[in-house]
Amino acid sequence: MTDRTKRTRGTRWGAAAWVVGVPAVLAGLPPAASSRLPERLATHWDGETPDRSMPLWAAAVSPALVWAVLALSMALVGRRGGAPAAAWVGVSLLSGGVSLAGAQASIVRANLDRADWRDAGSVGTGMAVTAVVAVAAGVLGWWWAGRRVALQVHAEQGASGEVMEVPESERRVWLSRTANPWLQLTAALTGLVAAAALLAGAGGLIGLRWALIAPFAITSVLALSCASVQARVTESGLEVAFGPLGRPVRRWAAQDIVSARAEKRTPAQVGGWGYRLSGLGTTVMLRAGECLVIRPTKGSEFAVSVDDAETGAALLNAFSARDAG
Template identity: 35%
Template sequence: MPMLTARRVLVAVLPYPVACAAVTVSYRSLRDRLPDPMATHIGPGDKADGFDDPGAFLGVSLSVFLGLGVLFAFLTWLTRSAPGQQRAVAAAGGGMAVALGWIVVAIVRANAEVGAGGDAASVTLPGRLAAVGFAAALVYGVLGWLAAGRGETPAPATGPAPADAARLPLAESESAGWTRVVGSRAQVGGGAITLVSAVLVGFVAGWPAALICAAFGVPLVLLCRVRVSADRRGITVTPAALPWPRLNVPLERIEEAGHRSVDALRDLGGWGYRAHPGISGIVLRSGDAISARLTNGSEFVVTVDDAATAAALLNTLADRERSIGGRA
């Protein structure tokens, strides 16, 4: 495993054993003071509305941390061909461990305040404690982002696109941009199912587990429709209704742009943001796609209608950018 990827996997995974240790120590030190059953879900009004055996709560919590640690280690490794996204995944994974660890410890301590013979229904967890947990997660996310490192910046392309690459005629004084919106029914369905599951999990297993489900469902819904743009900035992809998150492949990293047919399952194993050795991109459906050959030898694809026009424009703008004294 390359050194940079190993460092980012560590950023993503390290908080999970720390969170497991913190939860285990809190549980063991306070076990004699916990009501049985203990409150495991805090509902509206900061009041307990879900209960379970203390030992079961500990087991479920540790299993969730273990599962998430493995998941984010895999996701960080999987996105190794897209350094910017890999860095974000690592920081987000570690931040999630901090937030959930804080909340689980807070729930254990809140139960201990009621006492072994107390009524678990009287357990409360002020919203400010959860806010502190998310603030701590944000701090770790920023520090993790910095610790993950920027990595090597790919060398910019210096020559024009190949002579046989398609181009869009533009006069020297003309400027142009291209944009389209593309959506994914499969991703809408997946996101909706995940969010409904989060609600059901909240009733059954408590809101920390529901939060985990929602953390996967919300991005699926937000990214089910994206705007793809091709202009002097290169290829830019953003959610159709929001300006962020933004994925950009700068023009100087594109050796040549073209278009080809992409099969979401066969070529990239599914929908959404995909990254495999040698290829990455945004695949919301099968069909025509912009295909950009990058300076690091990999390919970036985006499935979208009228990809040929976008590719031709990118080649024209790249030629202009790289010509002696030229400007985009």
């Protein structure tokens, strides 16, 4: 399986979890609070006063249908528009999902424990908070998408020796990325649980139970940060970035690397999956097989499981030898 295939699969896992999870939350909130809601829910306000309503079932289904139309439209745009369109698709789905979920939570909370929809409270504060979070999600999505599109892979696929010959007039960069779909799925599922609990608390269905929200949220963040890794070799040396946002990052200058090589390793050899410390040094193990291994001038060896490690090692050796010379 190529690096590009793995990257695409990981992206699809996350997108699928988001596309399925958002309508589940939208359609599930009103029925979950049905015992505390009037038969019809206020769904539109003229300032502070509710002026339109819907039956409870319609208030549950309508935003889910809006989401379905948005998701299908974005799927068509993404298939026909290429990489630039994919960035807009990601931003639209992120900000759109946050907007719809926040609006639904605000509507449920405004109608909670009201005998009639005309007595519903205001949604102003909830909608204002939702707007801020939606914009932040869109900006974050655009930054991440732009970062991924901007990364260019310039790998010398035919390198057969341990040291690649790089003419002084040329600048070469090697980039490889690996993702573990099971860790990505774990991050998505625990994140959805945390988000659902947070929305239920915001909607007044339950209290804000941080003892439930925090562990799932922390697990989601940790799993996501360990689910993918990106190794990049330039004239400056080696850079290994973790997670979808490329943070945190470990760096080694070319002159601080004694040698680099490709080596096959398994989780059993290094003590499991993820960031492992063993007798072999430090290994970032996301899949068994080829790893890029470096021996720095100080400290133990460092290995990262990425594709085409032989090319990365050869280029890194070339840069290290140039600096040493």
